[in-house]
Each structure stands twice: as C-alpha cells, then as structure tokens.
Amino acid sequence: MSVDVVVSEAELAExxxxxxxxxxxxxxxxxxxxxxxxxQPSEVHSSVSITGSWSGHVVYASSTxxxxxxAAAFLAMEMDEVxxxxxxxxxxxxxxxxxxxVKAMLPPGAMLSLPQVVLAPEAATKYPSAERISxxxxxxxxxxxxxxxxxxxxxxxxxKTA
Amino acid sequence: xxxxxxxxxxxxxxxxxxxxxxxxxxxxDLVEAAxxxxxxxxxxxxxxxxVISDWNMPQMTGVDVLRKLRAAGNDVKFGFVTSECTPExxxxxxxxxAAFFIVKPFTADRFDEVLSPILG
Numbered sequence: 001m002s003v004d005v006v007v008s009e010a011e012l013a014e015x016x017x018x019x020x021x022x023x024x025x026x027x028x029x030x031x032x033x034x035x036x037x038x039x040q041p042s043e044v045h046s047s048v049s050i051t052g053s054w055s056g057h058v059v060y061a062s063s064t065x066x067x068x069x070x071a072a073a074f075l076a077m078e079m080d081e082v083x084x085x086x087x088x089x090x091x092x093x094x095x096x097x098x099x100x101x102v103k104a105m106l107p108p109g110a111m112l113s114l115p116q117v118v119l120a121p122e123a124a125t126k127y128p129s130a131e132r133i134s135x136x137x138x139x140x141x142x143x144x145x146x147x148x149x150x151x152x153x154x155x156x157x158x159x160k161t162a
Numbered sequence: 163x164x165x166x167x168x169x170x171x172x173x174x175x176x177x178x179x180x181x182x183x184x185x186x187x188x189x190x191d192l193v194e195a196a197x198x199x200x201x202x203x204x205x206x207x208x209x210x211x212x213v214i215s216d217w218n219m220p221q222m223t224g225v226d227v228l229r230k231l232r233a234a235g236n237d238v239k240f241g242f243v244t245s246e247c248t249p250e251x252x253x254x255x256x257x258x259x260a261a262f263f264i265v266k267p268f269t270a271d272r273f274d275e276v277l278s279p280i281l282g
Contacts, residue, residue: 022267023177074173076180089173096171096218097266100245104265108250112218114170 007102012136012147015101019094024073024140032138032145040137040144043067045122046091046115048099053109055152056130058099060091061122066143067091088117098147122146129153163281164191166210168201168227169243170219174266178214178243184270187281198222202230205238212280217244217251225251228258239280243268 013034020031042061049057062070064087071082071090092115103112118125127150135148165182169175175194182188193208195201199221205213215224222230228240241262242255252263262276 019267022269071173075176086173089171093171093173097245100218100247100266104247108248110248112246114218114220 006133006151007105007149009134009136011105012098012102012134012149015098016136016147018101019097024070030141032136032140034136034138035144037137038132038135040139040146042122042144042146044087044091044117044119045125046095046117047125048095048115049113050099050103050106050110051113052111053107056133057127057150057152058095058102059122059125059148059150060095060098060146061148062091062140062145063143064119066140066145069141069143070094084119088119091115092117102149127152163211164193164208166193166195166201166205166208166213166215168195168198168204168213168219168224169216170197171216172196174216174243181268181270181273182277185273185277187273187277190281198224198227201227205231205236206234210238212277213238213240214243215240217242217246225254225258225260228255228260232259241276241280 025031043064044067045059045061047057047059067087068079068082071086072079074090075086095115099112103110130150130152133149133151135146137146167175167178179192193204193210195204198219201215217224224242239261241260243264245266247265255263264272264276
C-alpha cells in the first residue's frame with residue numbers, strides 16, 4: 001500500500017530551479033517563469049515511473065523548441081546542431097533527474113524506472129488509474145515547459161483484488 | 163589516470179566529461195560504458211583507476227557492478243553520480259565500498275570537492 005505523499009509545487013519548483021542553475025541557465029538569465037497554466041500545450045514529453053512506498057509518474061513536457069534549447073545547453077552546442085537522438089536523450093535525462101530528486105523526498109522503499117521519451121504531446125500518453133497531484137507550469141524563453149506528478153490510484157487495484 | 167564513466171544516458175556521459183574538464187580533470191584518459199554490464203566488463207578489461215557510475219542502468223545497476231567487482235577482488239576506486247539520493251541508497255553504496263556519492267544536478271565545484279582527494 002502506497003502512502004499518501006504529495007510533493008508540493010514549491011518543492012518541485014526548488015528541484016527544477018537546481019536543474020536550471022546547473023545545466024540550463026548557469027548564468028541565471030533565463031529562468032523558468034511560472035504561468036500556472038495547466039492546459040498549456042506540449043509537443044514532446046518524457047517520464048519516469050516510481051513504484052513501492054509511493055506509486056506514480058513524474059512527467060516532463062515541453063515544446064520541441066524548448067527541448068532543443070535544453071539539449072543545446074546540456075551538450076554545449078548550437079540549437080541547429082541538435083539531433084533527434086540528442087533531443088530524446090536530454091528529455092530522458094531531465095525526467096530522470098527530476099524523478100530521482102522526487103524519489104529522494106519519498107519514504108524509503110520507492111524504486112525509479114528508466115525514463116520513457118515520447119516525441120509527441122503529453123496528451124498522447126495515458127497514465128491508467130493515475131491522477132495529477134501537482135505540477136509546475138511555465139515558460140522558458142517564451143516556450144512552454146512543465147513538470148507534473150501523477151499518483152497511481154491503489155484503490156482501483158484493491159477493488160480488483162477484492 | 164584512466165577514468166571510466168558509466169551511464170546509460172549519452173548526454174549525461176558528455177556532461178560528466180565536460181564537468182571533469184571544468185573541474186580541472188580534463189587531462190585524464192576517459193573511457194565510457196553505456197550500461198551496467200559494459201561497466202563491469204570494461205572495468206575488468208581496461209583497468210581504470212577510477213569508476214564514476216550512474217546508479218540506475220539497464221542490464222545491471224551501478225551498485226551491483228560495484229558488488230561484483232569487489233566480489234571478484236577488484237579494488238578500483240568507485241563512486242556514484244546519480245539523480246537518486248536516498249539514505250538507504252547511500253548506505254548501500256557505502257557498504258558496497260563506494261568512495262563518493264554525487265547527486266544530479268551537480269556542479270564543477272562539487273566534482274572538484276569530491277574528486278580532488280582521489281585524483282590529486
């Protein structure tokens with residue numbers, strides 16, 4: 001049975017800020033600016049699943065332009081040099097870093113999956129029996145970026161086994 | 163010295179390489195491994211002086227690589243660079259014989275602080 005833990009938006013924001021400071025915006029000139037717009041569009045997304053003491057998913061979604069910018073920053077190259085493989089790899093790593101940091105805030109006994117990357121809007125992936133419990137929505141250099149947490153519903157599993 | 167960087171993410175291997183350079187360790191000979199099995203094989207074959215490994219990798223986790231190396235009598239300096247950092251993982255890493263634990267995201271300063279005593 002998973003415990004009822006919520007990583008707050010403020011905590012998500014703190015983790016994301018670390019990622020920006022370390023890799024995406026070391027100069028501190030182009031932070032992620034919150035929009036609080038849960039319905040903002042995305043073109044690509046990545047996710048990691050957490051199982052054990054807490055079960056759910058951590059999802060990173062953005063426009064293709066923002067993903068390309070992230071890959072260029074990660075790899076220290078120009079945006080037009082970024083290949084699709086670079087894009088996928090960086091998206092996977094972003095989900096992995098945020099997911100790993102989320103896991104560190106959960107009770108002992110949580111396991112993290114390898115990242116899954118989908119070069120399609122976030123809406124293309126369904127997370128069965130999971131509901132969004134928190135999310136950070138913003139723009140980076142005018143492009144949409146979001147990080148959200150989805151909690152799997154254990155009640156559904158319990159009903160099935162009852 | 164020879165350093166093996168084990169991470170299934172090519173991007174993260176490049177970032178670790180770049181951060182090593184930024185921290186002043188760019189002159190060392192670098193070898194890469196893309197999963198746990200490759201990390202184990204290359205550590206045995208290439209005999210690096212230091213292994214910098216991710217935790218969560220296909221084929222074999224980083225801590226399992228470390229345990230297998232130690233079980234085979236290999237005493238190479240081995241540390242983790244990972245996005246996951248729970249007390250239980252740090253405990254596992256320590257008891258398996260890890261020399262350090264760096265959490266992603268990391269900075270060149272953090273690399274310098276942790277690796278200077280090892281790399282000189």
